[in-house]
Amino acid sequence: MLETAESEPAAALERTTERRHIDTFHVPDDVTSLDFSLPGVRLETTNTTDGDRTYGVARIIRITNGPGITDYVTHEKDFAYSTFGIHVGQDDRLTFFGDGQRISVHLIDCREDSPQLGDEITINMTVSPDRVLIIPKGVAHTLDGLGGVVTRDEPVWYADQNPDWEPDNDLISFLRTAPTAPVVQTNRHELPVSAHMLLSRMSQRTNQQVRGAYAARFRVSIGGKKTYATIRPNWRAAETEPNEHGMTGRNNFVLTGPESFTVVPSTDSCTSDVLEMELSSDGPFVRHEYSSRRLTWLGGSTDAHIEIVDADGRHTTVQLGDPTLGARIPPGTWYRLTGDGRIWLRSEMELLDLPYGPEHQLGRDATTAAPSEVGPSRLEQDSDRYLPGATLHALARMEAKAISLTHR
Template identity: 75%
Template sequence: MPMTADAAPPATALDRSTPRRHIGTFEVPDDVTAVDFPLDGTRLETAHVTDRGATAGVVRVARISEGPGITDYVTHQKDFTYSTYGIHVGQDDRLTFFGDGQRIAVHLIDCREGSPRLGDEITIHMAVSPHRVLIIPKGVAHTLDGLGGVVTRDEPVWYADRNPDWEPDNDLVSFLRTAERAPVVRTNRHRLPVAAHLLLSRMSQRTNSEVRGAYAARFRVSVGGRTTYATIRPDWRAAEPQSDDHGLVRRNNFVLTGPESFTVVPSTDSCTSDVLEVALDGQDGRFTRHAYSRRTVTWMAGSEEADIEVVTADGEHRVVRLGDPTIGVRIPPGTWYRFTGTGRIWVRSEMELLDLSPWNLDHPLVRDLTTADPGEAGPSRPEQDGDRYLPGPALHALARMEAKAMSLTH
């Protein structure tokens, strides 16, 4: 999970490793969205995608899949490469890849203590696609090639246990890609309830809002004949965001996973979000507003010739340059906005829903969105001191219910 760690767990007397054996390479056709692979639990699942969102220019919306509903994101600079494998001890990765047609290679090694496939290694070749989710179970080492310019959404499943290989603040065990042997790890057994997922995600938000340093790598080492873990933290630092005198731009919660690559964790207490794919070319210039919800949008990948234009409460048109995943643009209820620029972008969209009445079970969310021609988009509704929003867990539950309903229609 995207939190930092400094302390190493107690040393153990075990030096567990396994030789690597490559057993196959799998080419995934572009039209295939669900398939199982030889390493138990490793598979592709069909994602929840709707075409043509209501916001002008949105050509595709990727909803969350079934599961705890937490959404973390990893962006990758154009020259990004991994020099290590990573093994999650207490986390299943559920990865969706967004980008402009890139092809990626996923390298996996079974490192699970007691697994009949221990040491077996496979390679998966596939195109980046919002239509499938790659499941990598805890204890399966992974590294990837071809991620330059790609953004990865992870909807993790977290587990806890009494386990000498587990460090709650950083459960990723790393080792070099060139190593002939891979570590063997004991994985956590007890899946956490949804409430615990929300708690951990909020703790991650708090940590990464204050530190915003580089993600630490944890390696198994031998010290004085005993095996323990050492943590290495690069000294990368992110540039300060542009100034903003209208209160629209906010600093996201993140850690650096490269000099210009970021793990971006949620900024709202619902801890969940959608991904919007936006075609900027050839739009009709219409503005959008949400009457009953506040949105925070974050550029994740794609064209850097992209802006968002917002009409303020006094009628001023404020243009914010996108292209920086460390900032989010806050759009209050009743605010007119539109995406402009050239090319195609992928943005994270987080929502907070106005609580109109504690007894109103017929919330007008279905009437939330309206559009207008440029000449019709007058001053936006000013944000009210009395605005109150539904609790994050309630919105989180609604998103998970939507995911379950979409699964039933597949």
């Protein structure tokens, strides 16, 4: 599918720069913070805390000190990029999850006002949940080795009057084999957190209704005029039906490959944690007294099964192994995850609107029990009220800031 934009001033679209590869960096596995030779490109330490493993949680990877929006990209086994992409109105903040894969990140400075315009570097590193890679707007990027890797992006968005910016899709693409790269003007004005949340909710609505393929914009010449053309692949997801018992529901997603997905938030808070789970077949049950959870399988060495106990004490088990589906766990519901191996889960939360205190802390309301001790779950009540999404989002950002201060 090809879409064309209004023609922009020719001078603005003619700009290109020769590519000059200046350095290759090999990041040691134990390094989580590092600056690179392109301005603004760096690694920062994530907000990672150890789980108590009582119900399989080995680590919790919380949001970092940004606007707190969390999008996830899953990559099929043979995934490969054929293009570079440049965001003109977005800083990427990328955390990679996987099974020890080695990835290569290729970066080109395409910012029109950069003293290093055209400089290209390569970063080789092992995927790790302990570090976030920051790629500023205007820096072209592509990656190798992403098969089986899950990427979390916590974007920072900017607005401006800019001939290179398209609000619906600010990504400019060009072939990896091209000897030159586009020169772009980047947006200057960082959006407030409230605008980030508004855009994320708009993305939720769009991807709830249209689950098509992610489009790419290219600079082209049509009829002697320079313009942008948007190309949208015709990939379609083989959508799995939600569980008949109503335990699973469709996530909001767009395809980034035939079997690769960008999964955007499901809740009004627009944020989430990642749980690294070490599954077993005989773990305890857990319930969260004051919060609901929506769990999405992102990847790992195995699928998972989630066993839920209803208000009559009946046990129902469904499989989690599809990132396009999520399982919602109401407050007071007993459940456990079983399997054999390590997985990554997105954990979205809604917090009951109750008097806040030590017994009602963000993400710390878990009670566990052996299978023989589990009784019926609490029935979700019509009177249950949850904190507004903006409030929970603010609490999550405050928590992230507090955790980052303890890591210093």
